[in-house]
Amino acid sequence: MKKADKIYFGGDYNPDQWDEQTIDEDMKLFKRAGVNLAVLPVFSWAKLEPLEGEYHFEWLDQLIDKIWSHGISVCLATPTTAQPAWLSKKYPEVLPVDIAGRKRTHGMRVFFCVNSLKYRERAAAIADEMAKRYAHHPALAAWHVSNEYGTSCYCPTCQAKFRLWLKKRYGTIENLNKMWHTSFWGRTVYEFDEIMLPTELNDDYRFNPVIQLDYMRFLTDSTAECFENEASVLRKYNPEIPVMTNMSGYIRKLDQRVMADHLDMVGWDNYPAPTDPPYFVAMKHEIMRGLRHGQSYWLTEQSPNQQNWQPYNKLKRPGEVRRLSYQAIAHGADTCLFFQMRQSAAGQEQFHGAFINHGGHGNTRIFREMTALGEELASLKDKVLEGRIQAKAAILFDWNNWWALELSSGPSQDMDYLKLISKYYQAFQEQNLPVDIIRMDEELEKYDLVVAPLLHMMKENIGERITGFVEKGGTFVATMRSGIADEENRCIFGDYPGPLNKVLGIRVEETDALRPEERNMMELREAFGMREKSYACDFLCDLIYPEKAETLAVYGQDFYKGIACLTRNTFGKGKAYYIGTNPSEEFLKEWVGNLCADCGIMALYEAAEGVEITNRVSQKADVVFVINHNQEKAWVDFKEETLLDLLHQSEVSGKVSIESGDVLVLERK
Ligand SMILES: [Zn+2]
Numbered sequence: 001m002k003k004a005d006k007i008y009f010g011g012d013y014n015p016d017q018w019d020e021q022t023i024d025e026d027m028k029l030f031k032r033a034g035v036n037l038a039v040l041p042v043f044s045w046a047k048l049e050p051l052e053g054e055y056h057f058e059w060l061d062q063l064i065d066k067i068w069s070h071g072i073s074v075c076l077a078t079p080t081t082a083q084p085a086w087l088s089k090k091y092p093e094v095l096p097v098d099i100a101g102r103k104r105t106h107g108m109r110v111f112f113c114v115n116s117l118k119y120r121e122r123a124a125a126i127a128d129e130m131a132k133r134y135a136h137h138p139a140l141a142a143w144h145v146s147n148e149y150g151t152s153c154y155c156p157t158c159q160a161k162f163r164l165w166l167k168k169r170y171g172t173i174e175n176l177n178k179m180w181h182t183s184f185w186g187r188t189v190y191e192f193d194e195i196m197l198p199t200e201l202n203d204d205y206r207f208n209p210v211i212q213l214d215y216m217r218f219l220t221d222s223t224a225e226c227f228e229n230e231a232s233v234l235r236k237y238n239p240e241i242p243v244m245t246n247m248s249g250y251i252r253k254l255d256q257r258v259m260a261d262h263l264d265m266v267g268w269d270n271y272p273a274p275t276d277p278p279y280f281v282a283m284k285h286e287i288m289r290g291l292r293h294g295q296s297y298w299l300t301e302q303s304p305n306q307q308n309w310q311p312y313n314k315l316k317r318p319g320e321v322r323r324l325s326y327q328a329i330a331h332g333a334d335t336c337l338f339f340q341m342r343q344s345a346a347g348q349e350q351f352h353g354a355f356i357n358h359g360g361h362g363n364t365r366i367f368r369e370m371t372a373l374g375e376e377l378a379s380l381k382d383k384v385l386e387g388r389i390q391a392k393a394a395i396l397f398d399w400n401n402w403w404a405l406e407l408s409s410g411p412s413q414d415m416d417y418l419k420l421i422s423k424y425y426q427a428f429q430e431q432n433l434p435v436d437i438i439r440m441d442e443e444l445e446k447y448d449l450v451v452a453p454l455l456h457m458m459k460e461n462i463g464e465r466i467t468g469f470v471e472k473g474g475t476f477v478a479t480m481r482s483g484i485a486d487e488e489n490r491c492i493f494g495d496y497p498g499p500l501n502k503v504l505g506i507r508v509e510e511t512d513a514l515r516p517e518e519r520n521m522m523e524l525r526e527a528f529g530m531r532e533k534s535y536a537c538d539f540l541c542d543l544i545y546p547e548k549a550e551t552l553a554v555y556g557q558d559f560y561k562g563i564a565c566l567t568r569n570t571f572g573k574g575k576a577y578y579i580g581t582n583p584s585e586e587f588l589k590e591w592v593g594n595l596c597a598d599c600g601i602m603a604l605y606e607a608a609e610g611v612e613i614t615n616r617v618s619q620k621a622d623v624v625f626v627i628n629h630n631q632e633k634a635w636v637d638f639k640e641e642t643l644l645d646l647l648h649q650s651e652v653s654g655k656v657s658i659e660s661g662d663v664l665v666l667e668r669k
Pocket of ligand 1: 096097113114115116153154155156157158159
């Protein structure tokens with residue numbers, strides 16, 4: 001597989017919007033800014049194939065040669081995210097039907113039915129034309145298929161394919177009825193053609209949630225097939241060129257883990273809201289890195305300045321793009337790419353930030369910041385590429401579990417899986433305790449500590465695997481709503497938390513749902529150094545009855561005052577904890593810190609609050625990133641260790657002061 005020898009810096013360039021003179025000026029500005037990669041032609045299907053089967057690639061041939069003559073590589077995108085108008089007009093079946101049953105009209109992007117055979121035929125055809133022409137072009141660094149997949153569709157094609165998908169999954173209608181438990185409310189189906197898509201034409205609550213769950217799996221599989229339809233064509237011409245797509249981050253509607261299994265590397269677009277705290281942005285990087293078992297990934301898009309589609313589009317503050325870029329690299333990105341290189345004259349993203357704004361020159365704050373960033377990244381050469389984060393703690397995250405939890409009616413309408421995951425992640429990240437976010441099929445034995453918040457759905461033998469992990473000496477943490485259901489979201493009979501009962505040494509009989517304004521208390525008896533303190537808790541309260549486990553905390557209020565809310569079970573050589581409620585941030589921070597200390601997991605260096613530290617290790621180097629997210633100066637203490645400051649080519653050791661928003665990139669000896 002072709003590998004990069006530097007951090008790719010640049011981004012989406014849309015040359016079909018520009019005349020030759022503008023393109024020539026852009027080339028000069030790109031060189032000045034240190035751009036070494038352009039992503040194109042993402043939206044150029046209309047220009048490349050103005051009539052069915054009539055291709056016009058000459059302009060793109062010239063453009064790629066011109067870009068390459070300036071020493072800039074290309075990541076070539078199949079332009080299939082926006083089909084040309086003739087295609088929608090001639091073959092209206094390519095247009096999707098939305099959840100309300102409305103046929104969409106032409107004019108958007110990502111507005112095709114992923115199951116449309118005609119769409120797939122034309123998409124594969126243009127991918128074939130591109131691969132034939134460019135698969136061996138020296139400028140080609142990677143293939144980028146389509147753009148930000150994620151369109152749901154409820155058209156007749158999808159309806160028919162959904163039934164076939166179900167037939168493949170369940171075999172017989174009898175088995176489907178059993179797995180869907182259709183005897184509830186007498187929803188038995190006799191033939192596959194009686195199964196309807198879960199559209200809004202059917203009231204959400206009255207529709208069996210398992211149908212919605214299977215629809216989301218089906219949509220994911222259909223989207224992965226749609227990706228593969230083009231990727232397989234590209235790979236045929238030159239298997240050495242890596243193929244990916246730019247994912248819209250961790251979006252709920254597609255199981256990105258399934259998508260990632262089809263990619264040679266993960267690519268994702270990072271658009272934090274101005275109000276997102278640093279830990280939340282870091283968590284998204286962690287989720288994306290975990291998709292391919294910790295492999296480094298491509299940051300395919302971020303905005304050089306303000307976006308245009310947030311409710312209030314704050315300017316990126318001086319230094320903010322640099323800080324966010326290094327945060328991405330610190331968590332595993334091997335590239336630093338942006339949308340967009342030149343700000344468009346009109347259209348939906350007319351006011352979205354760009355390297356080159358409407359002024360058309362390089363004399364702007366953003367262009368100067370980008371140029372400085374480009375220079376710094378070039379100085380790092382290939383030092384950080386393919387470097388991995390070496391975490392001994394992991395948080396388990398799974399899309400099927402996410403869907404099942406939130407599709408279930410009860411116990412609380414406030415169920416928000418991502419929010420709960422982020423709360424646990426925050427407790428690690430804000431103490432710089434290295435943690436991976438892992439897939440359910442990840443090898444648990446790689447870790448000393450595994451935390452699985454809200455592990456509602458038991459699949460892939462996870463119960464057995466966790467039991468084995470603890471038996472061999474691992475530390476495991478489960479929370480409320482664990483071990484409840486199987487892969488079809490059917491409750492597992494026997495006491496909760498089902499397959500985790502034995503390892504946790506408890507049974508959970510009931511779960512109370514608190515209103516948003518209600519609180520209970522966790523009265524801590526003993527856990528690490530946290531003796532006899534009270535902490536607030538809310539949301540859900542599992543009533544835990546320890547069987548073999550010891551009680552570490554009990555509820556302080558309500559009729560279940562005195563009943564266990566935190567337990568520890570010694571099992572084999574390991575320990576398994578159960579937190580039956582949603583504890584305060586204060587508790588989690590302290591508790592996770594102590595739990596890590598107990599497992600021998602420490603922060604690499606001590607630092608002031610708000611200073612983020614990670615390190616990426618490869619055969620080439622061990623590189624440490626220190627990022628000060630504070631509004632004021634802060635410190636980090638390297639003690640006796642001497643590190644090489646790669647951005648300033650000087651040595652650092654001891655207690656070092658770091659400016660507000662500044663970043664240190666250091667090589668360990
Ligand atoms: Zn469809």
